[in-house]
Every structure is written in C-alpha cells, then in structure tokens.
Amino acid sequence: xxxxxxxxxxxxxxxxxxxxxxxxxSALVSGMDVKQNEVHGMAQRGGSVISFVRxxxxxxxxxxxxxxxxxxxxxxxxxxxxxxxxxxxxGRLVYSKVSINPSTVAAGLAVYPxxxxxxxxxxxxxxxxxxALSIARAAGNGKAVNMVMVGAVMKHxxxxxxxxxxxxxxxxxxxxxxxxxxxLAGGAAA
Amino acid sequence: xKKIISGNEAIALGFGDFGGVFASGYPGTPSTETLEEVAxxxxxxxxxxxxxxxxxESAIGGSIAGGRSLxxxxxxxxxxxxxxxxxxxYTGVNAGLILMVSDDPGMHSSQNExxxxxxxxxxxxxxxxxxxxxxxxxxxxxxxxxxxxFDTPLMLRTTPRISHAKGVVVQQEKIAPQIGxxxxxxxxxxxxxNFGKLKHVEVEARLxxxxxxxxxxxxxxxxxxxxEIGIITSGVAYQHVREACPNASILKLGMVHPLxxxxxxxxxxxxxxxxxxxxxxxxFEEQIRAMGVDVEIGKNKLPLCGEINADILRTALxxxxxxxxxxxxxxxQRPPVFCPSxxxxxxxxxxxxxxxxxxxxxxxxxxxxxxxxxxxxxxIDMGASISAAHGMAKVNAIAGRDEKPVAVIGDSTFFHSxxxxxxxxxxxxxxxxxIIMDNRTTGMTGGQENxxxxxxxxxxxxxxxxxxxxxxxxxxxxxVELNSYDLSETEAAIKKGLATPGPYVLIDKNPCILRYKIxxxxxxxxxxxxxxxxxxxxxxxxxxxxxxxxxxxxVRVDPNVCNGCGIxxxxxxxxxxHTIEGENNANL
Numbered sequence: 001x002x003x004x005x006x007x008x009x010x011x012x013x014x015x016x017x018x019x020x021x022x023x024x025x026s027a028l029v030s031g032m033d034v035k036q037n038e039v040h041g042m043a044q045r046g047g048s049v050i051s052f053v054r055x056x057x058x059x060x061x062x063x064x065x066x067x068x069x070x071x072x073x074x075x076x077x078x079x080x081x082x083x084x085x086x087x088x089x090x091g092r093l094v095y096s097k098v099s100i101n102p103s104t105v106a107a108g109l110a111v112y113p114x115x116x117x118x119x120x121x122x123x124x125x126x127x128x129x130x131x132a133l134s135i136a137r138a139a140g141n142g143k144a145v146n147m148v149m150v151g152a153v154m155k156h157x158x159x160x161x162x163x164x165x166x167x168x169x170x171x172x173x174x175x176x177x178x179x180x181x182x183x184l185a186g187g188a189a190a
Numbered sequence: 191x192k193k194i195i196s197g198n199e200a201i202a203l204g205f206g207d208f209g210g211v212f213a214s215g216y217p218g219t220p221s222t223e224t225l226e227e228v229a230x231x232x233x234x235x236x237x238x239x240x241x242x243x244x245x246x247e248s249a250i251g252g253s254i255a256g257g258r259s260l261x262x263x264x265x266x267x268x269x270x271x272x273x274x275x276x277x278x279x280y281t282g283v284n285a286g287l288i289l290m291v292s293d294d295p296g297m298h299s300s301q302n303e304x305x306x307x308x309x310x311x312x313x314x315x316x317x318x319x320x321x322x323x324x325x326x327x328x329x330x331x332x333x334x335x336x337x338x339x340f341d342t343p344l345m346l347r348t349t350p351r352i353s354h355a356k357g358v359v360v361q362q363e364k365i366a367p368q369i370g371x372x373x374x375x376x377x378x379x380x381x382x383x384n385f386g387k388l389k390h391v392e393v394e395a396r397l398x399x400x401x402x403x404x405x406x407x408x409x410x411x412x413x414x415x416x417x418e419i420g421i422i423t424s425g426v427a428y429q430h431v432r433e434a435c436p437n438a439s440i441l442k443l444g445m446v447h448p449l450x451x452x453x454x455x456x457x458x459x460x461x462x463x464x465x466x467x468x469x470x471x472x473x474f475e476e477q478i479r480a481m482g483v484d485v486e487i488g489k490n491k492l493p494l495c496g497e498i499n500a501d502i503l504r505t506a507l508x509x510x511x512x513x514x515x516x517x518x519x520x521x522x523q524r525p526p527v528f529c530p531s532x533x534x535x536x537x538x539x540x541x542x543x544x545x546x547x548x549x550x551x552x553x554x555x556x557x558x559x560x561x562x563x564x565x566x567x568x569x570i571d572m573g574a575s576i577s578a579a580h581g582m583a584k585v586n587a588i589a590g591r592d593e594k595p596v597a598v599i600g601d602s603t604f605f606h607s608x609x610x611x612x613x614x615x616x617x618x619x620x621x622x623x624x625i626i627m628d629n630r631t632t633g634m635t636g637g638q639e640n641x642x643x644x645x646x647x648x649x650x651x652x653x654x655x656x657x658x659x660x661x662x663x664x665x666x667x668x669x670v671e672l673n674s675y676d677l678s679e680t681e682a683a684i685k686k687g688l689a690t691p692g693p694y695v696l697i698d699k700n701p702c703i704l705r706y707k708i709x710x711x712x713x714x715x716x717x718x719x720x721x722x723x724x725x726x727x728x729x730x731x732x733x734x735x736x737x738x739x740x741x742x743x744x745v746r747v748d749p750n751v752c753n754g755c756g757i758x759x760x761x762x763x764x765x766x767x768h769t770i771e772g773e774n775n776a777n778l
Contacts, residue, residue: 011524012526021356024194024356025194027194028192028193028194028358033358034194034356034357034358035322035355035356035357036194036355036356037351037354037355037356038354039296039298039299039350039354045527045529045530045704045732046524046526046527046529046530046732047524047525047526047527048523048524048525059357060429060430060432060433061426061429061430061432061433061499061500062351062355062356062357062426062429063351063430063499063500065499065500065501066501066514066515066516066517067513067514067515078521078522078524079524081518081521082517082518082521082524083517084517084518085515085516085517085518086515098750100732100748100750100751101732101733101734101735101748101751102522102523102524102525102732103524103525103527103730103731103732104522104523104524104525104561105522105735106727106730106731106732106733106734106735107561107562107727107728107730107734108562108724108727108736109561109562110522110523111522112522112735113521113522119518123518133750142750
C-alpha cells in the first residue's frame, strides 16, 4: 500500500499522544509498518503539540513533511489552522470546534482569530468540525476528547474499526474503558 | 514478539534483555523515558541520581563490581559527567558500561545544540548511533559486547527523532545477567599519574583496534544502488536520506566513532558524487576530508544548526523543484506556559512587578522569562542561578550599585548543582536573594522523583531531604518559608529579603499541581463587576481571556482550563472573580 500520513495536532494536556498511540498500535496489529513521532519536551500544559503517524509497507523517516499529510486531526481550531499546510492537495481535516486560548491571547498580547473556521474552510475543501467536548462529556468525561477525535476519523483510515476499538479497549485503564468506547462511538457518529 | 516502541523504550528493553544489572541517570529531554521504562519493566535495578556526574560514577562502580551498567542523560548532562568520562576512558571497565546520551538538534527542549559525537572523539571511546527503535534495541547488546571486548566505556547516542519516535521492534532471546568478580586492580583503577601514563598509551592502542573493528563490523554497512550519488550518513538522517533519495547508494554508519577509513575510501571510489549527511557538526566531513577524500556536498549545502529532513535534502541535492507549502501567517503563538494554578505564577507575577534582576535556572520556572512576565534575565546551565547571582552581587558591590540580585531555582536543580553555589555564597560573604521553588518533583521533564520526593525511581519509600535544614547547613542564617499563592505575602517576603544584607533564602513548598494532581474549584468572572481593566491578564494564565463581543471587552474564565488557584482573583480590584463551588473541569 502507499504510505498514509497522519498529523495529529492539539494543545499540551489534550491527549494527542494517547490518540497517536491508538493509531500506531492499530497499524501494528494490522500487520503494517508504522512510525509515530512527536516532539514532547516540556511537561507543562498549554503549548502547541504536533504528532506524526505514518502507516505503510515500509516507513523510513518518522517525520511527515508539510504538503504530504493525507489526514490532519486537530483537537483545537487554531491548531488546525497552524498545521493546515501539512495537508497534501486533496487531504482531509477533522477538527474539534472547541477553542482553547493560547497564553499569548490569555495575556492580552494577541487576538484569537474570529474567523478561524472560515480560514480553515478556505484552506481545506474537505474539513469537518466536531463538537468533541460535548460528545466526550456525554460519554462521561470531558478528557475523552482524544477518543472522540479518533472515532471521528476511523472511517477515513486504512485501518479496520474493529481493530481500533480493540486497541482502545486494551490500552484503556480499567475504569476508562467504558468512557473511551462511548467516546469512540460518539465520535464515529458525529 | 513485535512491539511498537520508542527508541528510549527500546534501549530500556535491550538493557533488560541483554544482561543489564545497574542503571543510573538524571532526567533530561529527550533521554528521560529510558530509565522510567527500565523501572516500569521492573526486571533490573535502576535509580535517579541527583546529577549526571553522580549517575555516571555510580555506573562506573556498577561496572567495576561486575554488573553490566547503564547511565542515561541528555547532551548537556555529559558536560556535568565529563570529569568522570574523560578518566573512565583510561581505567576502562570490568563489566560492560554504556553511557546513553540524547542530543537535541532543533533544540526542542534544551539550552544549546551541542553534538555529543565530539565527546566520543574527545574521550576516545566508541559511539553507536541508531537509526530506529530496532537498532537502538540491538545496539545495547552490541554495545555491551564492544565495551567488554575492548575494555572501554561505550556511548550510545540518540536524538529526539530516535528517542521519541516509535517504530516496530522484534524482541530477541533474553540473556540472563551474569555478575563478574569484584577485583582489586590498582594500576587499572587508580589513576595516579604513574598509572595514568601507562593507561594513556593503552587508550591510543585501543582506538586503533576499534578502528579495525569499525572496518568490518556490520554496524557500518554499504547499500549499493545507483552509483551516481553516494551518501555517508548515520542515525535518523539515514531515514531522511532513504526518503529523499531512494535510489542513492549509502554508507550507513552505525558506529560513528572511530570511523572506518578504508571502508569510506572504498565507498567514495565506487560513486561519482560523494555527499555527507549529518545533523549538527561537520564531524564526519572534517575527518573524511582529512582522509584525502573529495566531498561534493556536506556542510557547504546542509545546515550546521537544527534538524535535517527530507525536504532540506531534496533542496541541497538539487533533485528538482521542492514545493514547500507555507504555514498560515500571523497566527497567535502558543508557547508553553505555566500550568493553570502552578505555584510559579504567583512568584513571577510579583518578580515582574518589582522589576528586579532575576538570575534564573533550568526548569519550568524558566518560562518566567517570556512575556508578559519578562522576569528572568539570565539562564545558563543547571545551578547557575545562584552562583551567577553571587558574581553579579560582588561586581555590583565593587561598582557601588545598590541592587541585590534574585536567584530562582527548583528543588531538583538545587540538589543537582545549586547547593554548591549556595555554599560558596555563604562562605564568600555573598549578597543575593535566593528563592527555591521546592515543588517536590523534577517538573519540566514530566515529574520524576528526586531526593526530596520521598520515593525512588522504582517507587520504594526513601529518606526525604528537608530543604530548610539543608540550606541552613550550607551556611545560610536567613531562611524563610514562602507561600507564593498569596501575592501580598510574597511581595512582602521578597522586599524583606532584598532589604536584608547578605544571603537570604526563601523556600516555597507548594507542590507541583500536575505531578500531585491537585484540583480546586474553578473561578467565574462577574461580568457586571468586571471593568475590562485587564490587570488580571498579567498573570499569564491560559484559563483567562477576553470576551469576543460587547462594548468593552471583559475578562472571562474558561472553566475547562481553570484550576482555581486564585492568583488572578488577587489582582482584581473590583471583586469580580469568585469560586464556583464544586465546579472543576480542569483538563490537567
């Protein structure tokens, strides 16, 4: 198969790395080669986070280059816009519509663009916004936004939904299984 | 069995599978998860040392006592451990000893971009440079074998795209650890000049033997494809080369010191154009040019700074037009920031207000240098806050400037190398205000244990260092506790510390809210009372923001982010902020 490049973006603390892990493990279980890479250094919450998942017969570089992503998943609208240039022509974007202020905006040093959704639509013909936070809350925990987003992109991945669901089951902590599976299903239905 | 794991996890797995007995390190991005994974796997003893020098010295002891040992650290940590390393290379080892060092090209989370391959040359020790998780795993085995065969420590080097990139690893059969004899051997382990002179001769001879090994080891392999271009490369750069130039011939170096001169010359002869692709310094290139080999493309086209990637290679090699899509311009930046309800926020709100010179250090609190706080004015290396403040105060006194510097340092950094600076300040009659943010964790690297947390890396209850008696024992009389969640108390305490002549230490014991999962009810802003004066925004909390509409923009609190510390509330002159009882959705 051709290489399928995924970029996952969000804000530190949103669970970008967990979502990446689900996709990477699912690819491994499906017998594909996979590399996953993110830059995580500082532990603080609130910084911009970007992670790459590359799936195919043989993967060399762990990095997705700008202009080459098949799918961009963003957990926040401004972060979708920040990394939209990673999409290849015709690439797909799925993003959570709930905005989180960067510290620069919170401190009054910058303004959160009011037309972020319009800019996203202008930059990607195939963009879908998801009410991820309310779906996660309905599933039982607002922190499950990451699983909602995985659910929302399942049908666009070269991976079987049953495989992803099984991986989520296996890597969830005991009490988190039910919430995560609900969040996954909620995302899939969005 | 196949697993998808990071390079760090692969090294930890290899350490357990290939006879590892003792591991000691100090947290540092991107190396940190290696020892955390050794601890999680649970098969082998491992520990956090207070600094990298202690970590490497403990691993040396482990090796002398006959157990295969590992020491892990980031690139700048090797500077701290270098004293041990540069003589360890003379003594050699008993059981195998690997020093794992993680470089940070691109400076994702470091204060400099030094290239550790220089240390391998400097210390005259072999260095391996894995290109993915599988190689990282296997190089632990090969590394121990080389270390024991050649009686040398071995450096295993990673970069963020190896340490933090996950790839497929096939696990091999486990080798049971075998602990060797603990032998007294004075000429080998006592580096008095007379013994050291003999050892230096051995080190030079060893390097020649390692060069021969480098010529034949499968770690260095030639992949012949099209002979138009031949590329010499290593580590993650190899992967970018495969991506950008799938038809090029490659000499892939798994052992990056010493270099296989004959193999390089033979490879150079077999291709038309020779290219050297290495991140950071021109270490291969300088040595290869010195061999008399013509290099067409090296650092004349490739960067010395930052990471290399496939697009940079395509551009440098001129392989057609590389169309790079540009990011959307003008978006607000999203830099890392103090977590909502972090204790550092109150401290830096006051330091920013008082406009004092803050000599800073390495930790989460370094973010106090960023706008809108702008309240940190020098950050050099671990522990420098206190010693640099001491030097500033001395020169200020000579210059007749009546200003006392403030040093800010965290607990782990204080234990690492702040204590010696404070002892010097007490001993040499210094005059600085030192603020120790003792949040009982090594925060910036993700909340590791340290001598102050009361627990070891393996979760065993431990003797807990008490900060106040420790500081007093170093010779400081004025030691006062601080609560930086109380802004007026904090301001008064800092002012008193600045007004009192001599060394003065404030210790804040509020724990890291992330590490200790502290949850408080969120705040709400009474929109009737808020005047939109923006005084609260100066605390730089991501839970705060302005309302999008209205005649005058007012402040609102994002209840999904706020963790109710009340710092912003104390800056409000109009009593607009109140706690929402029982409400906490903070996504921490």
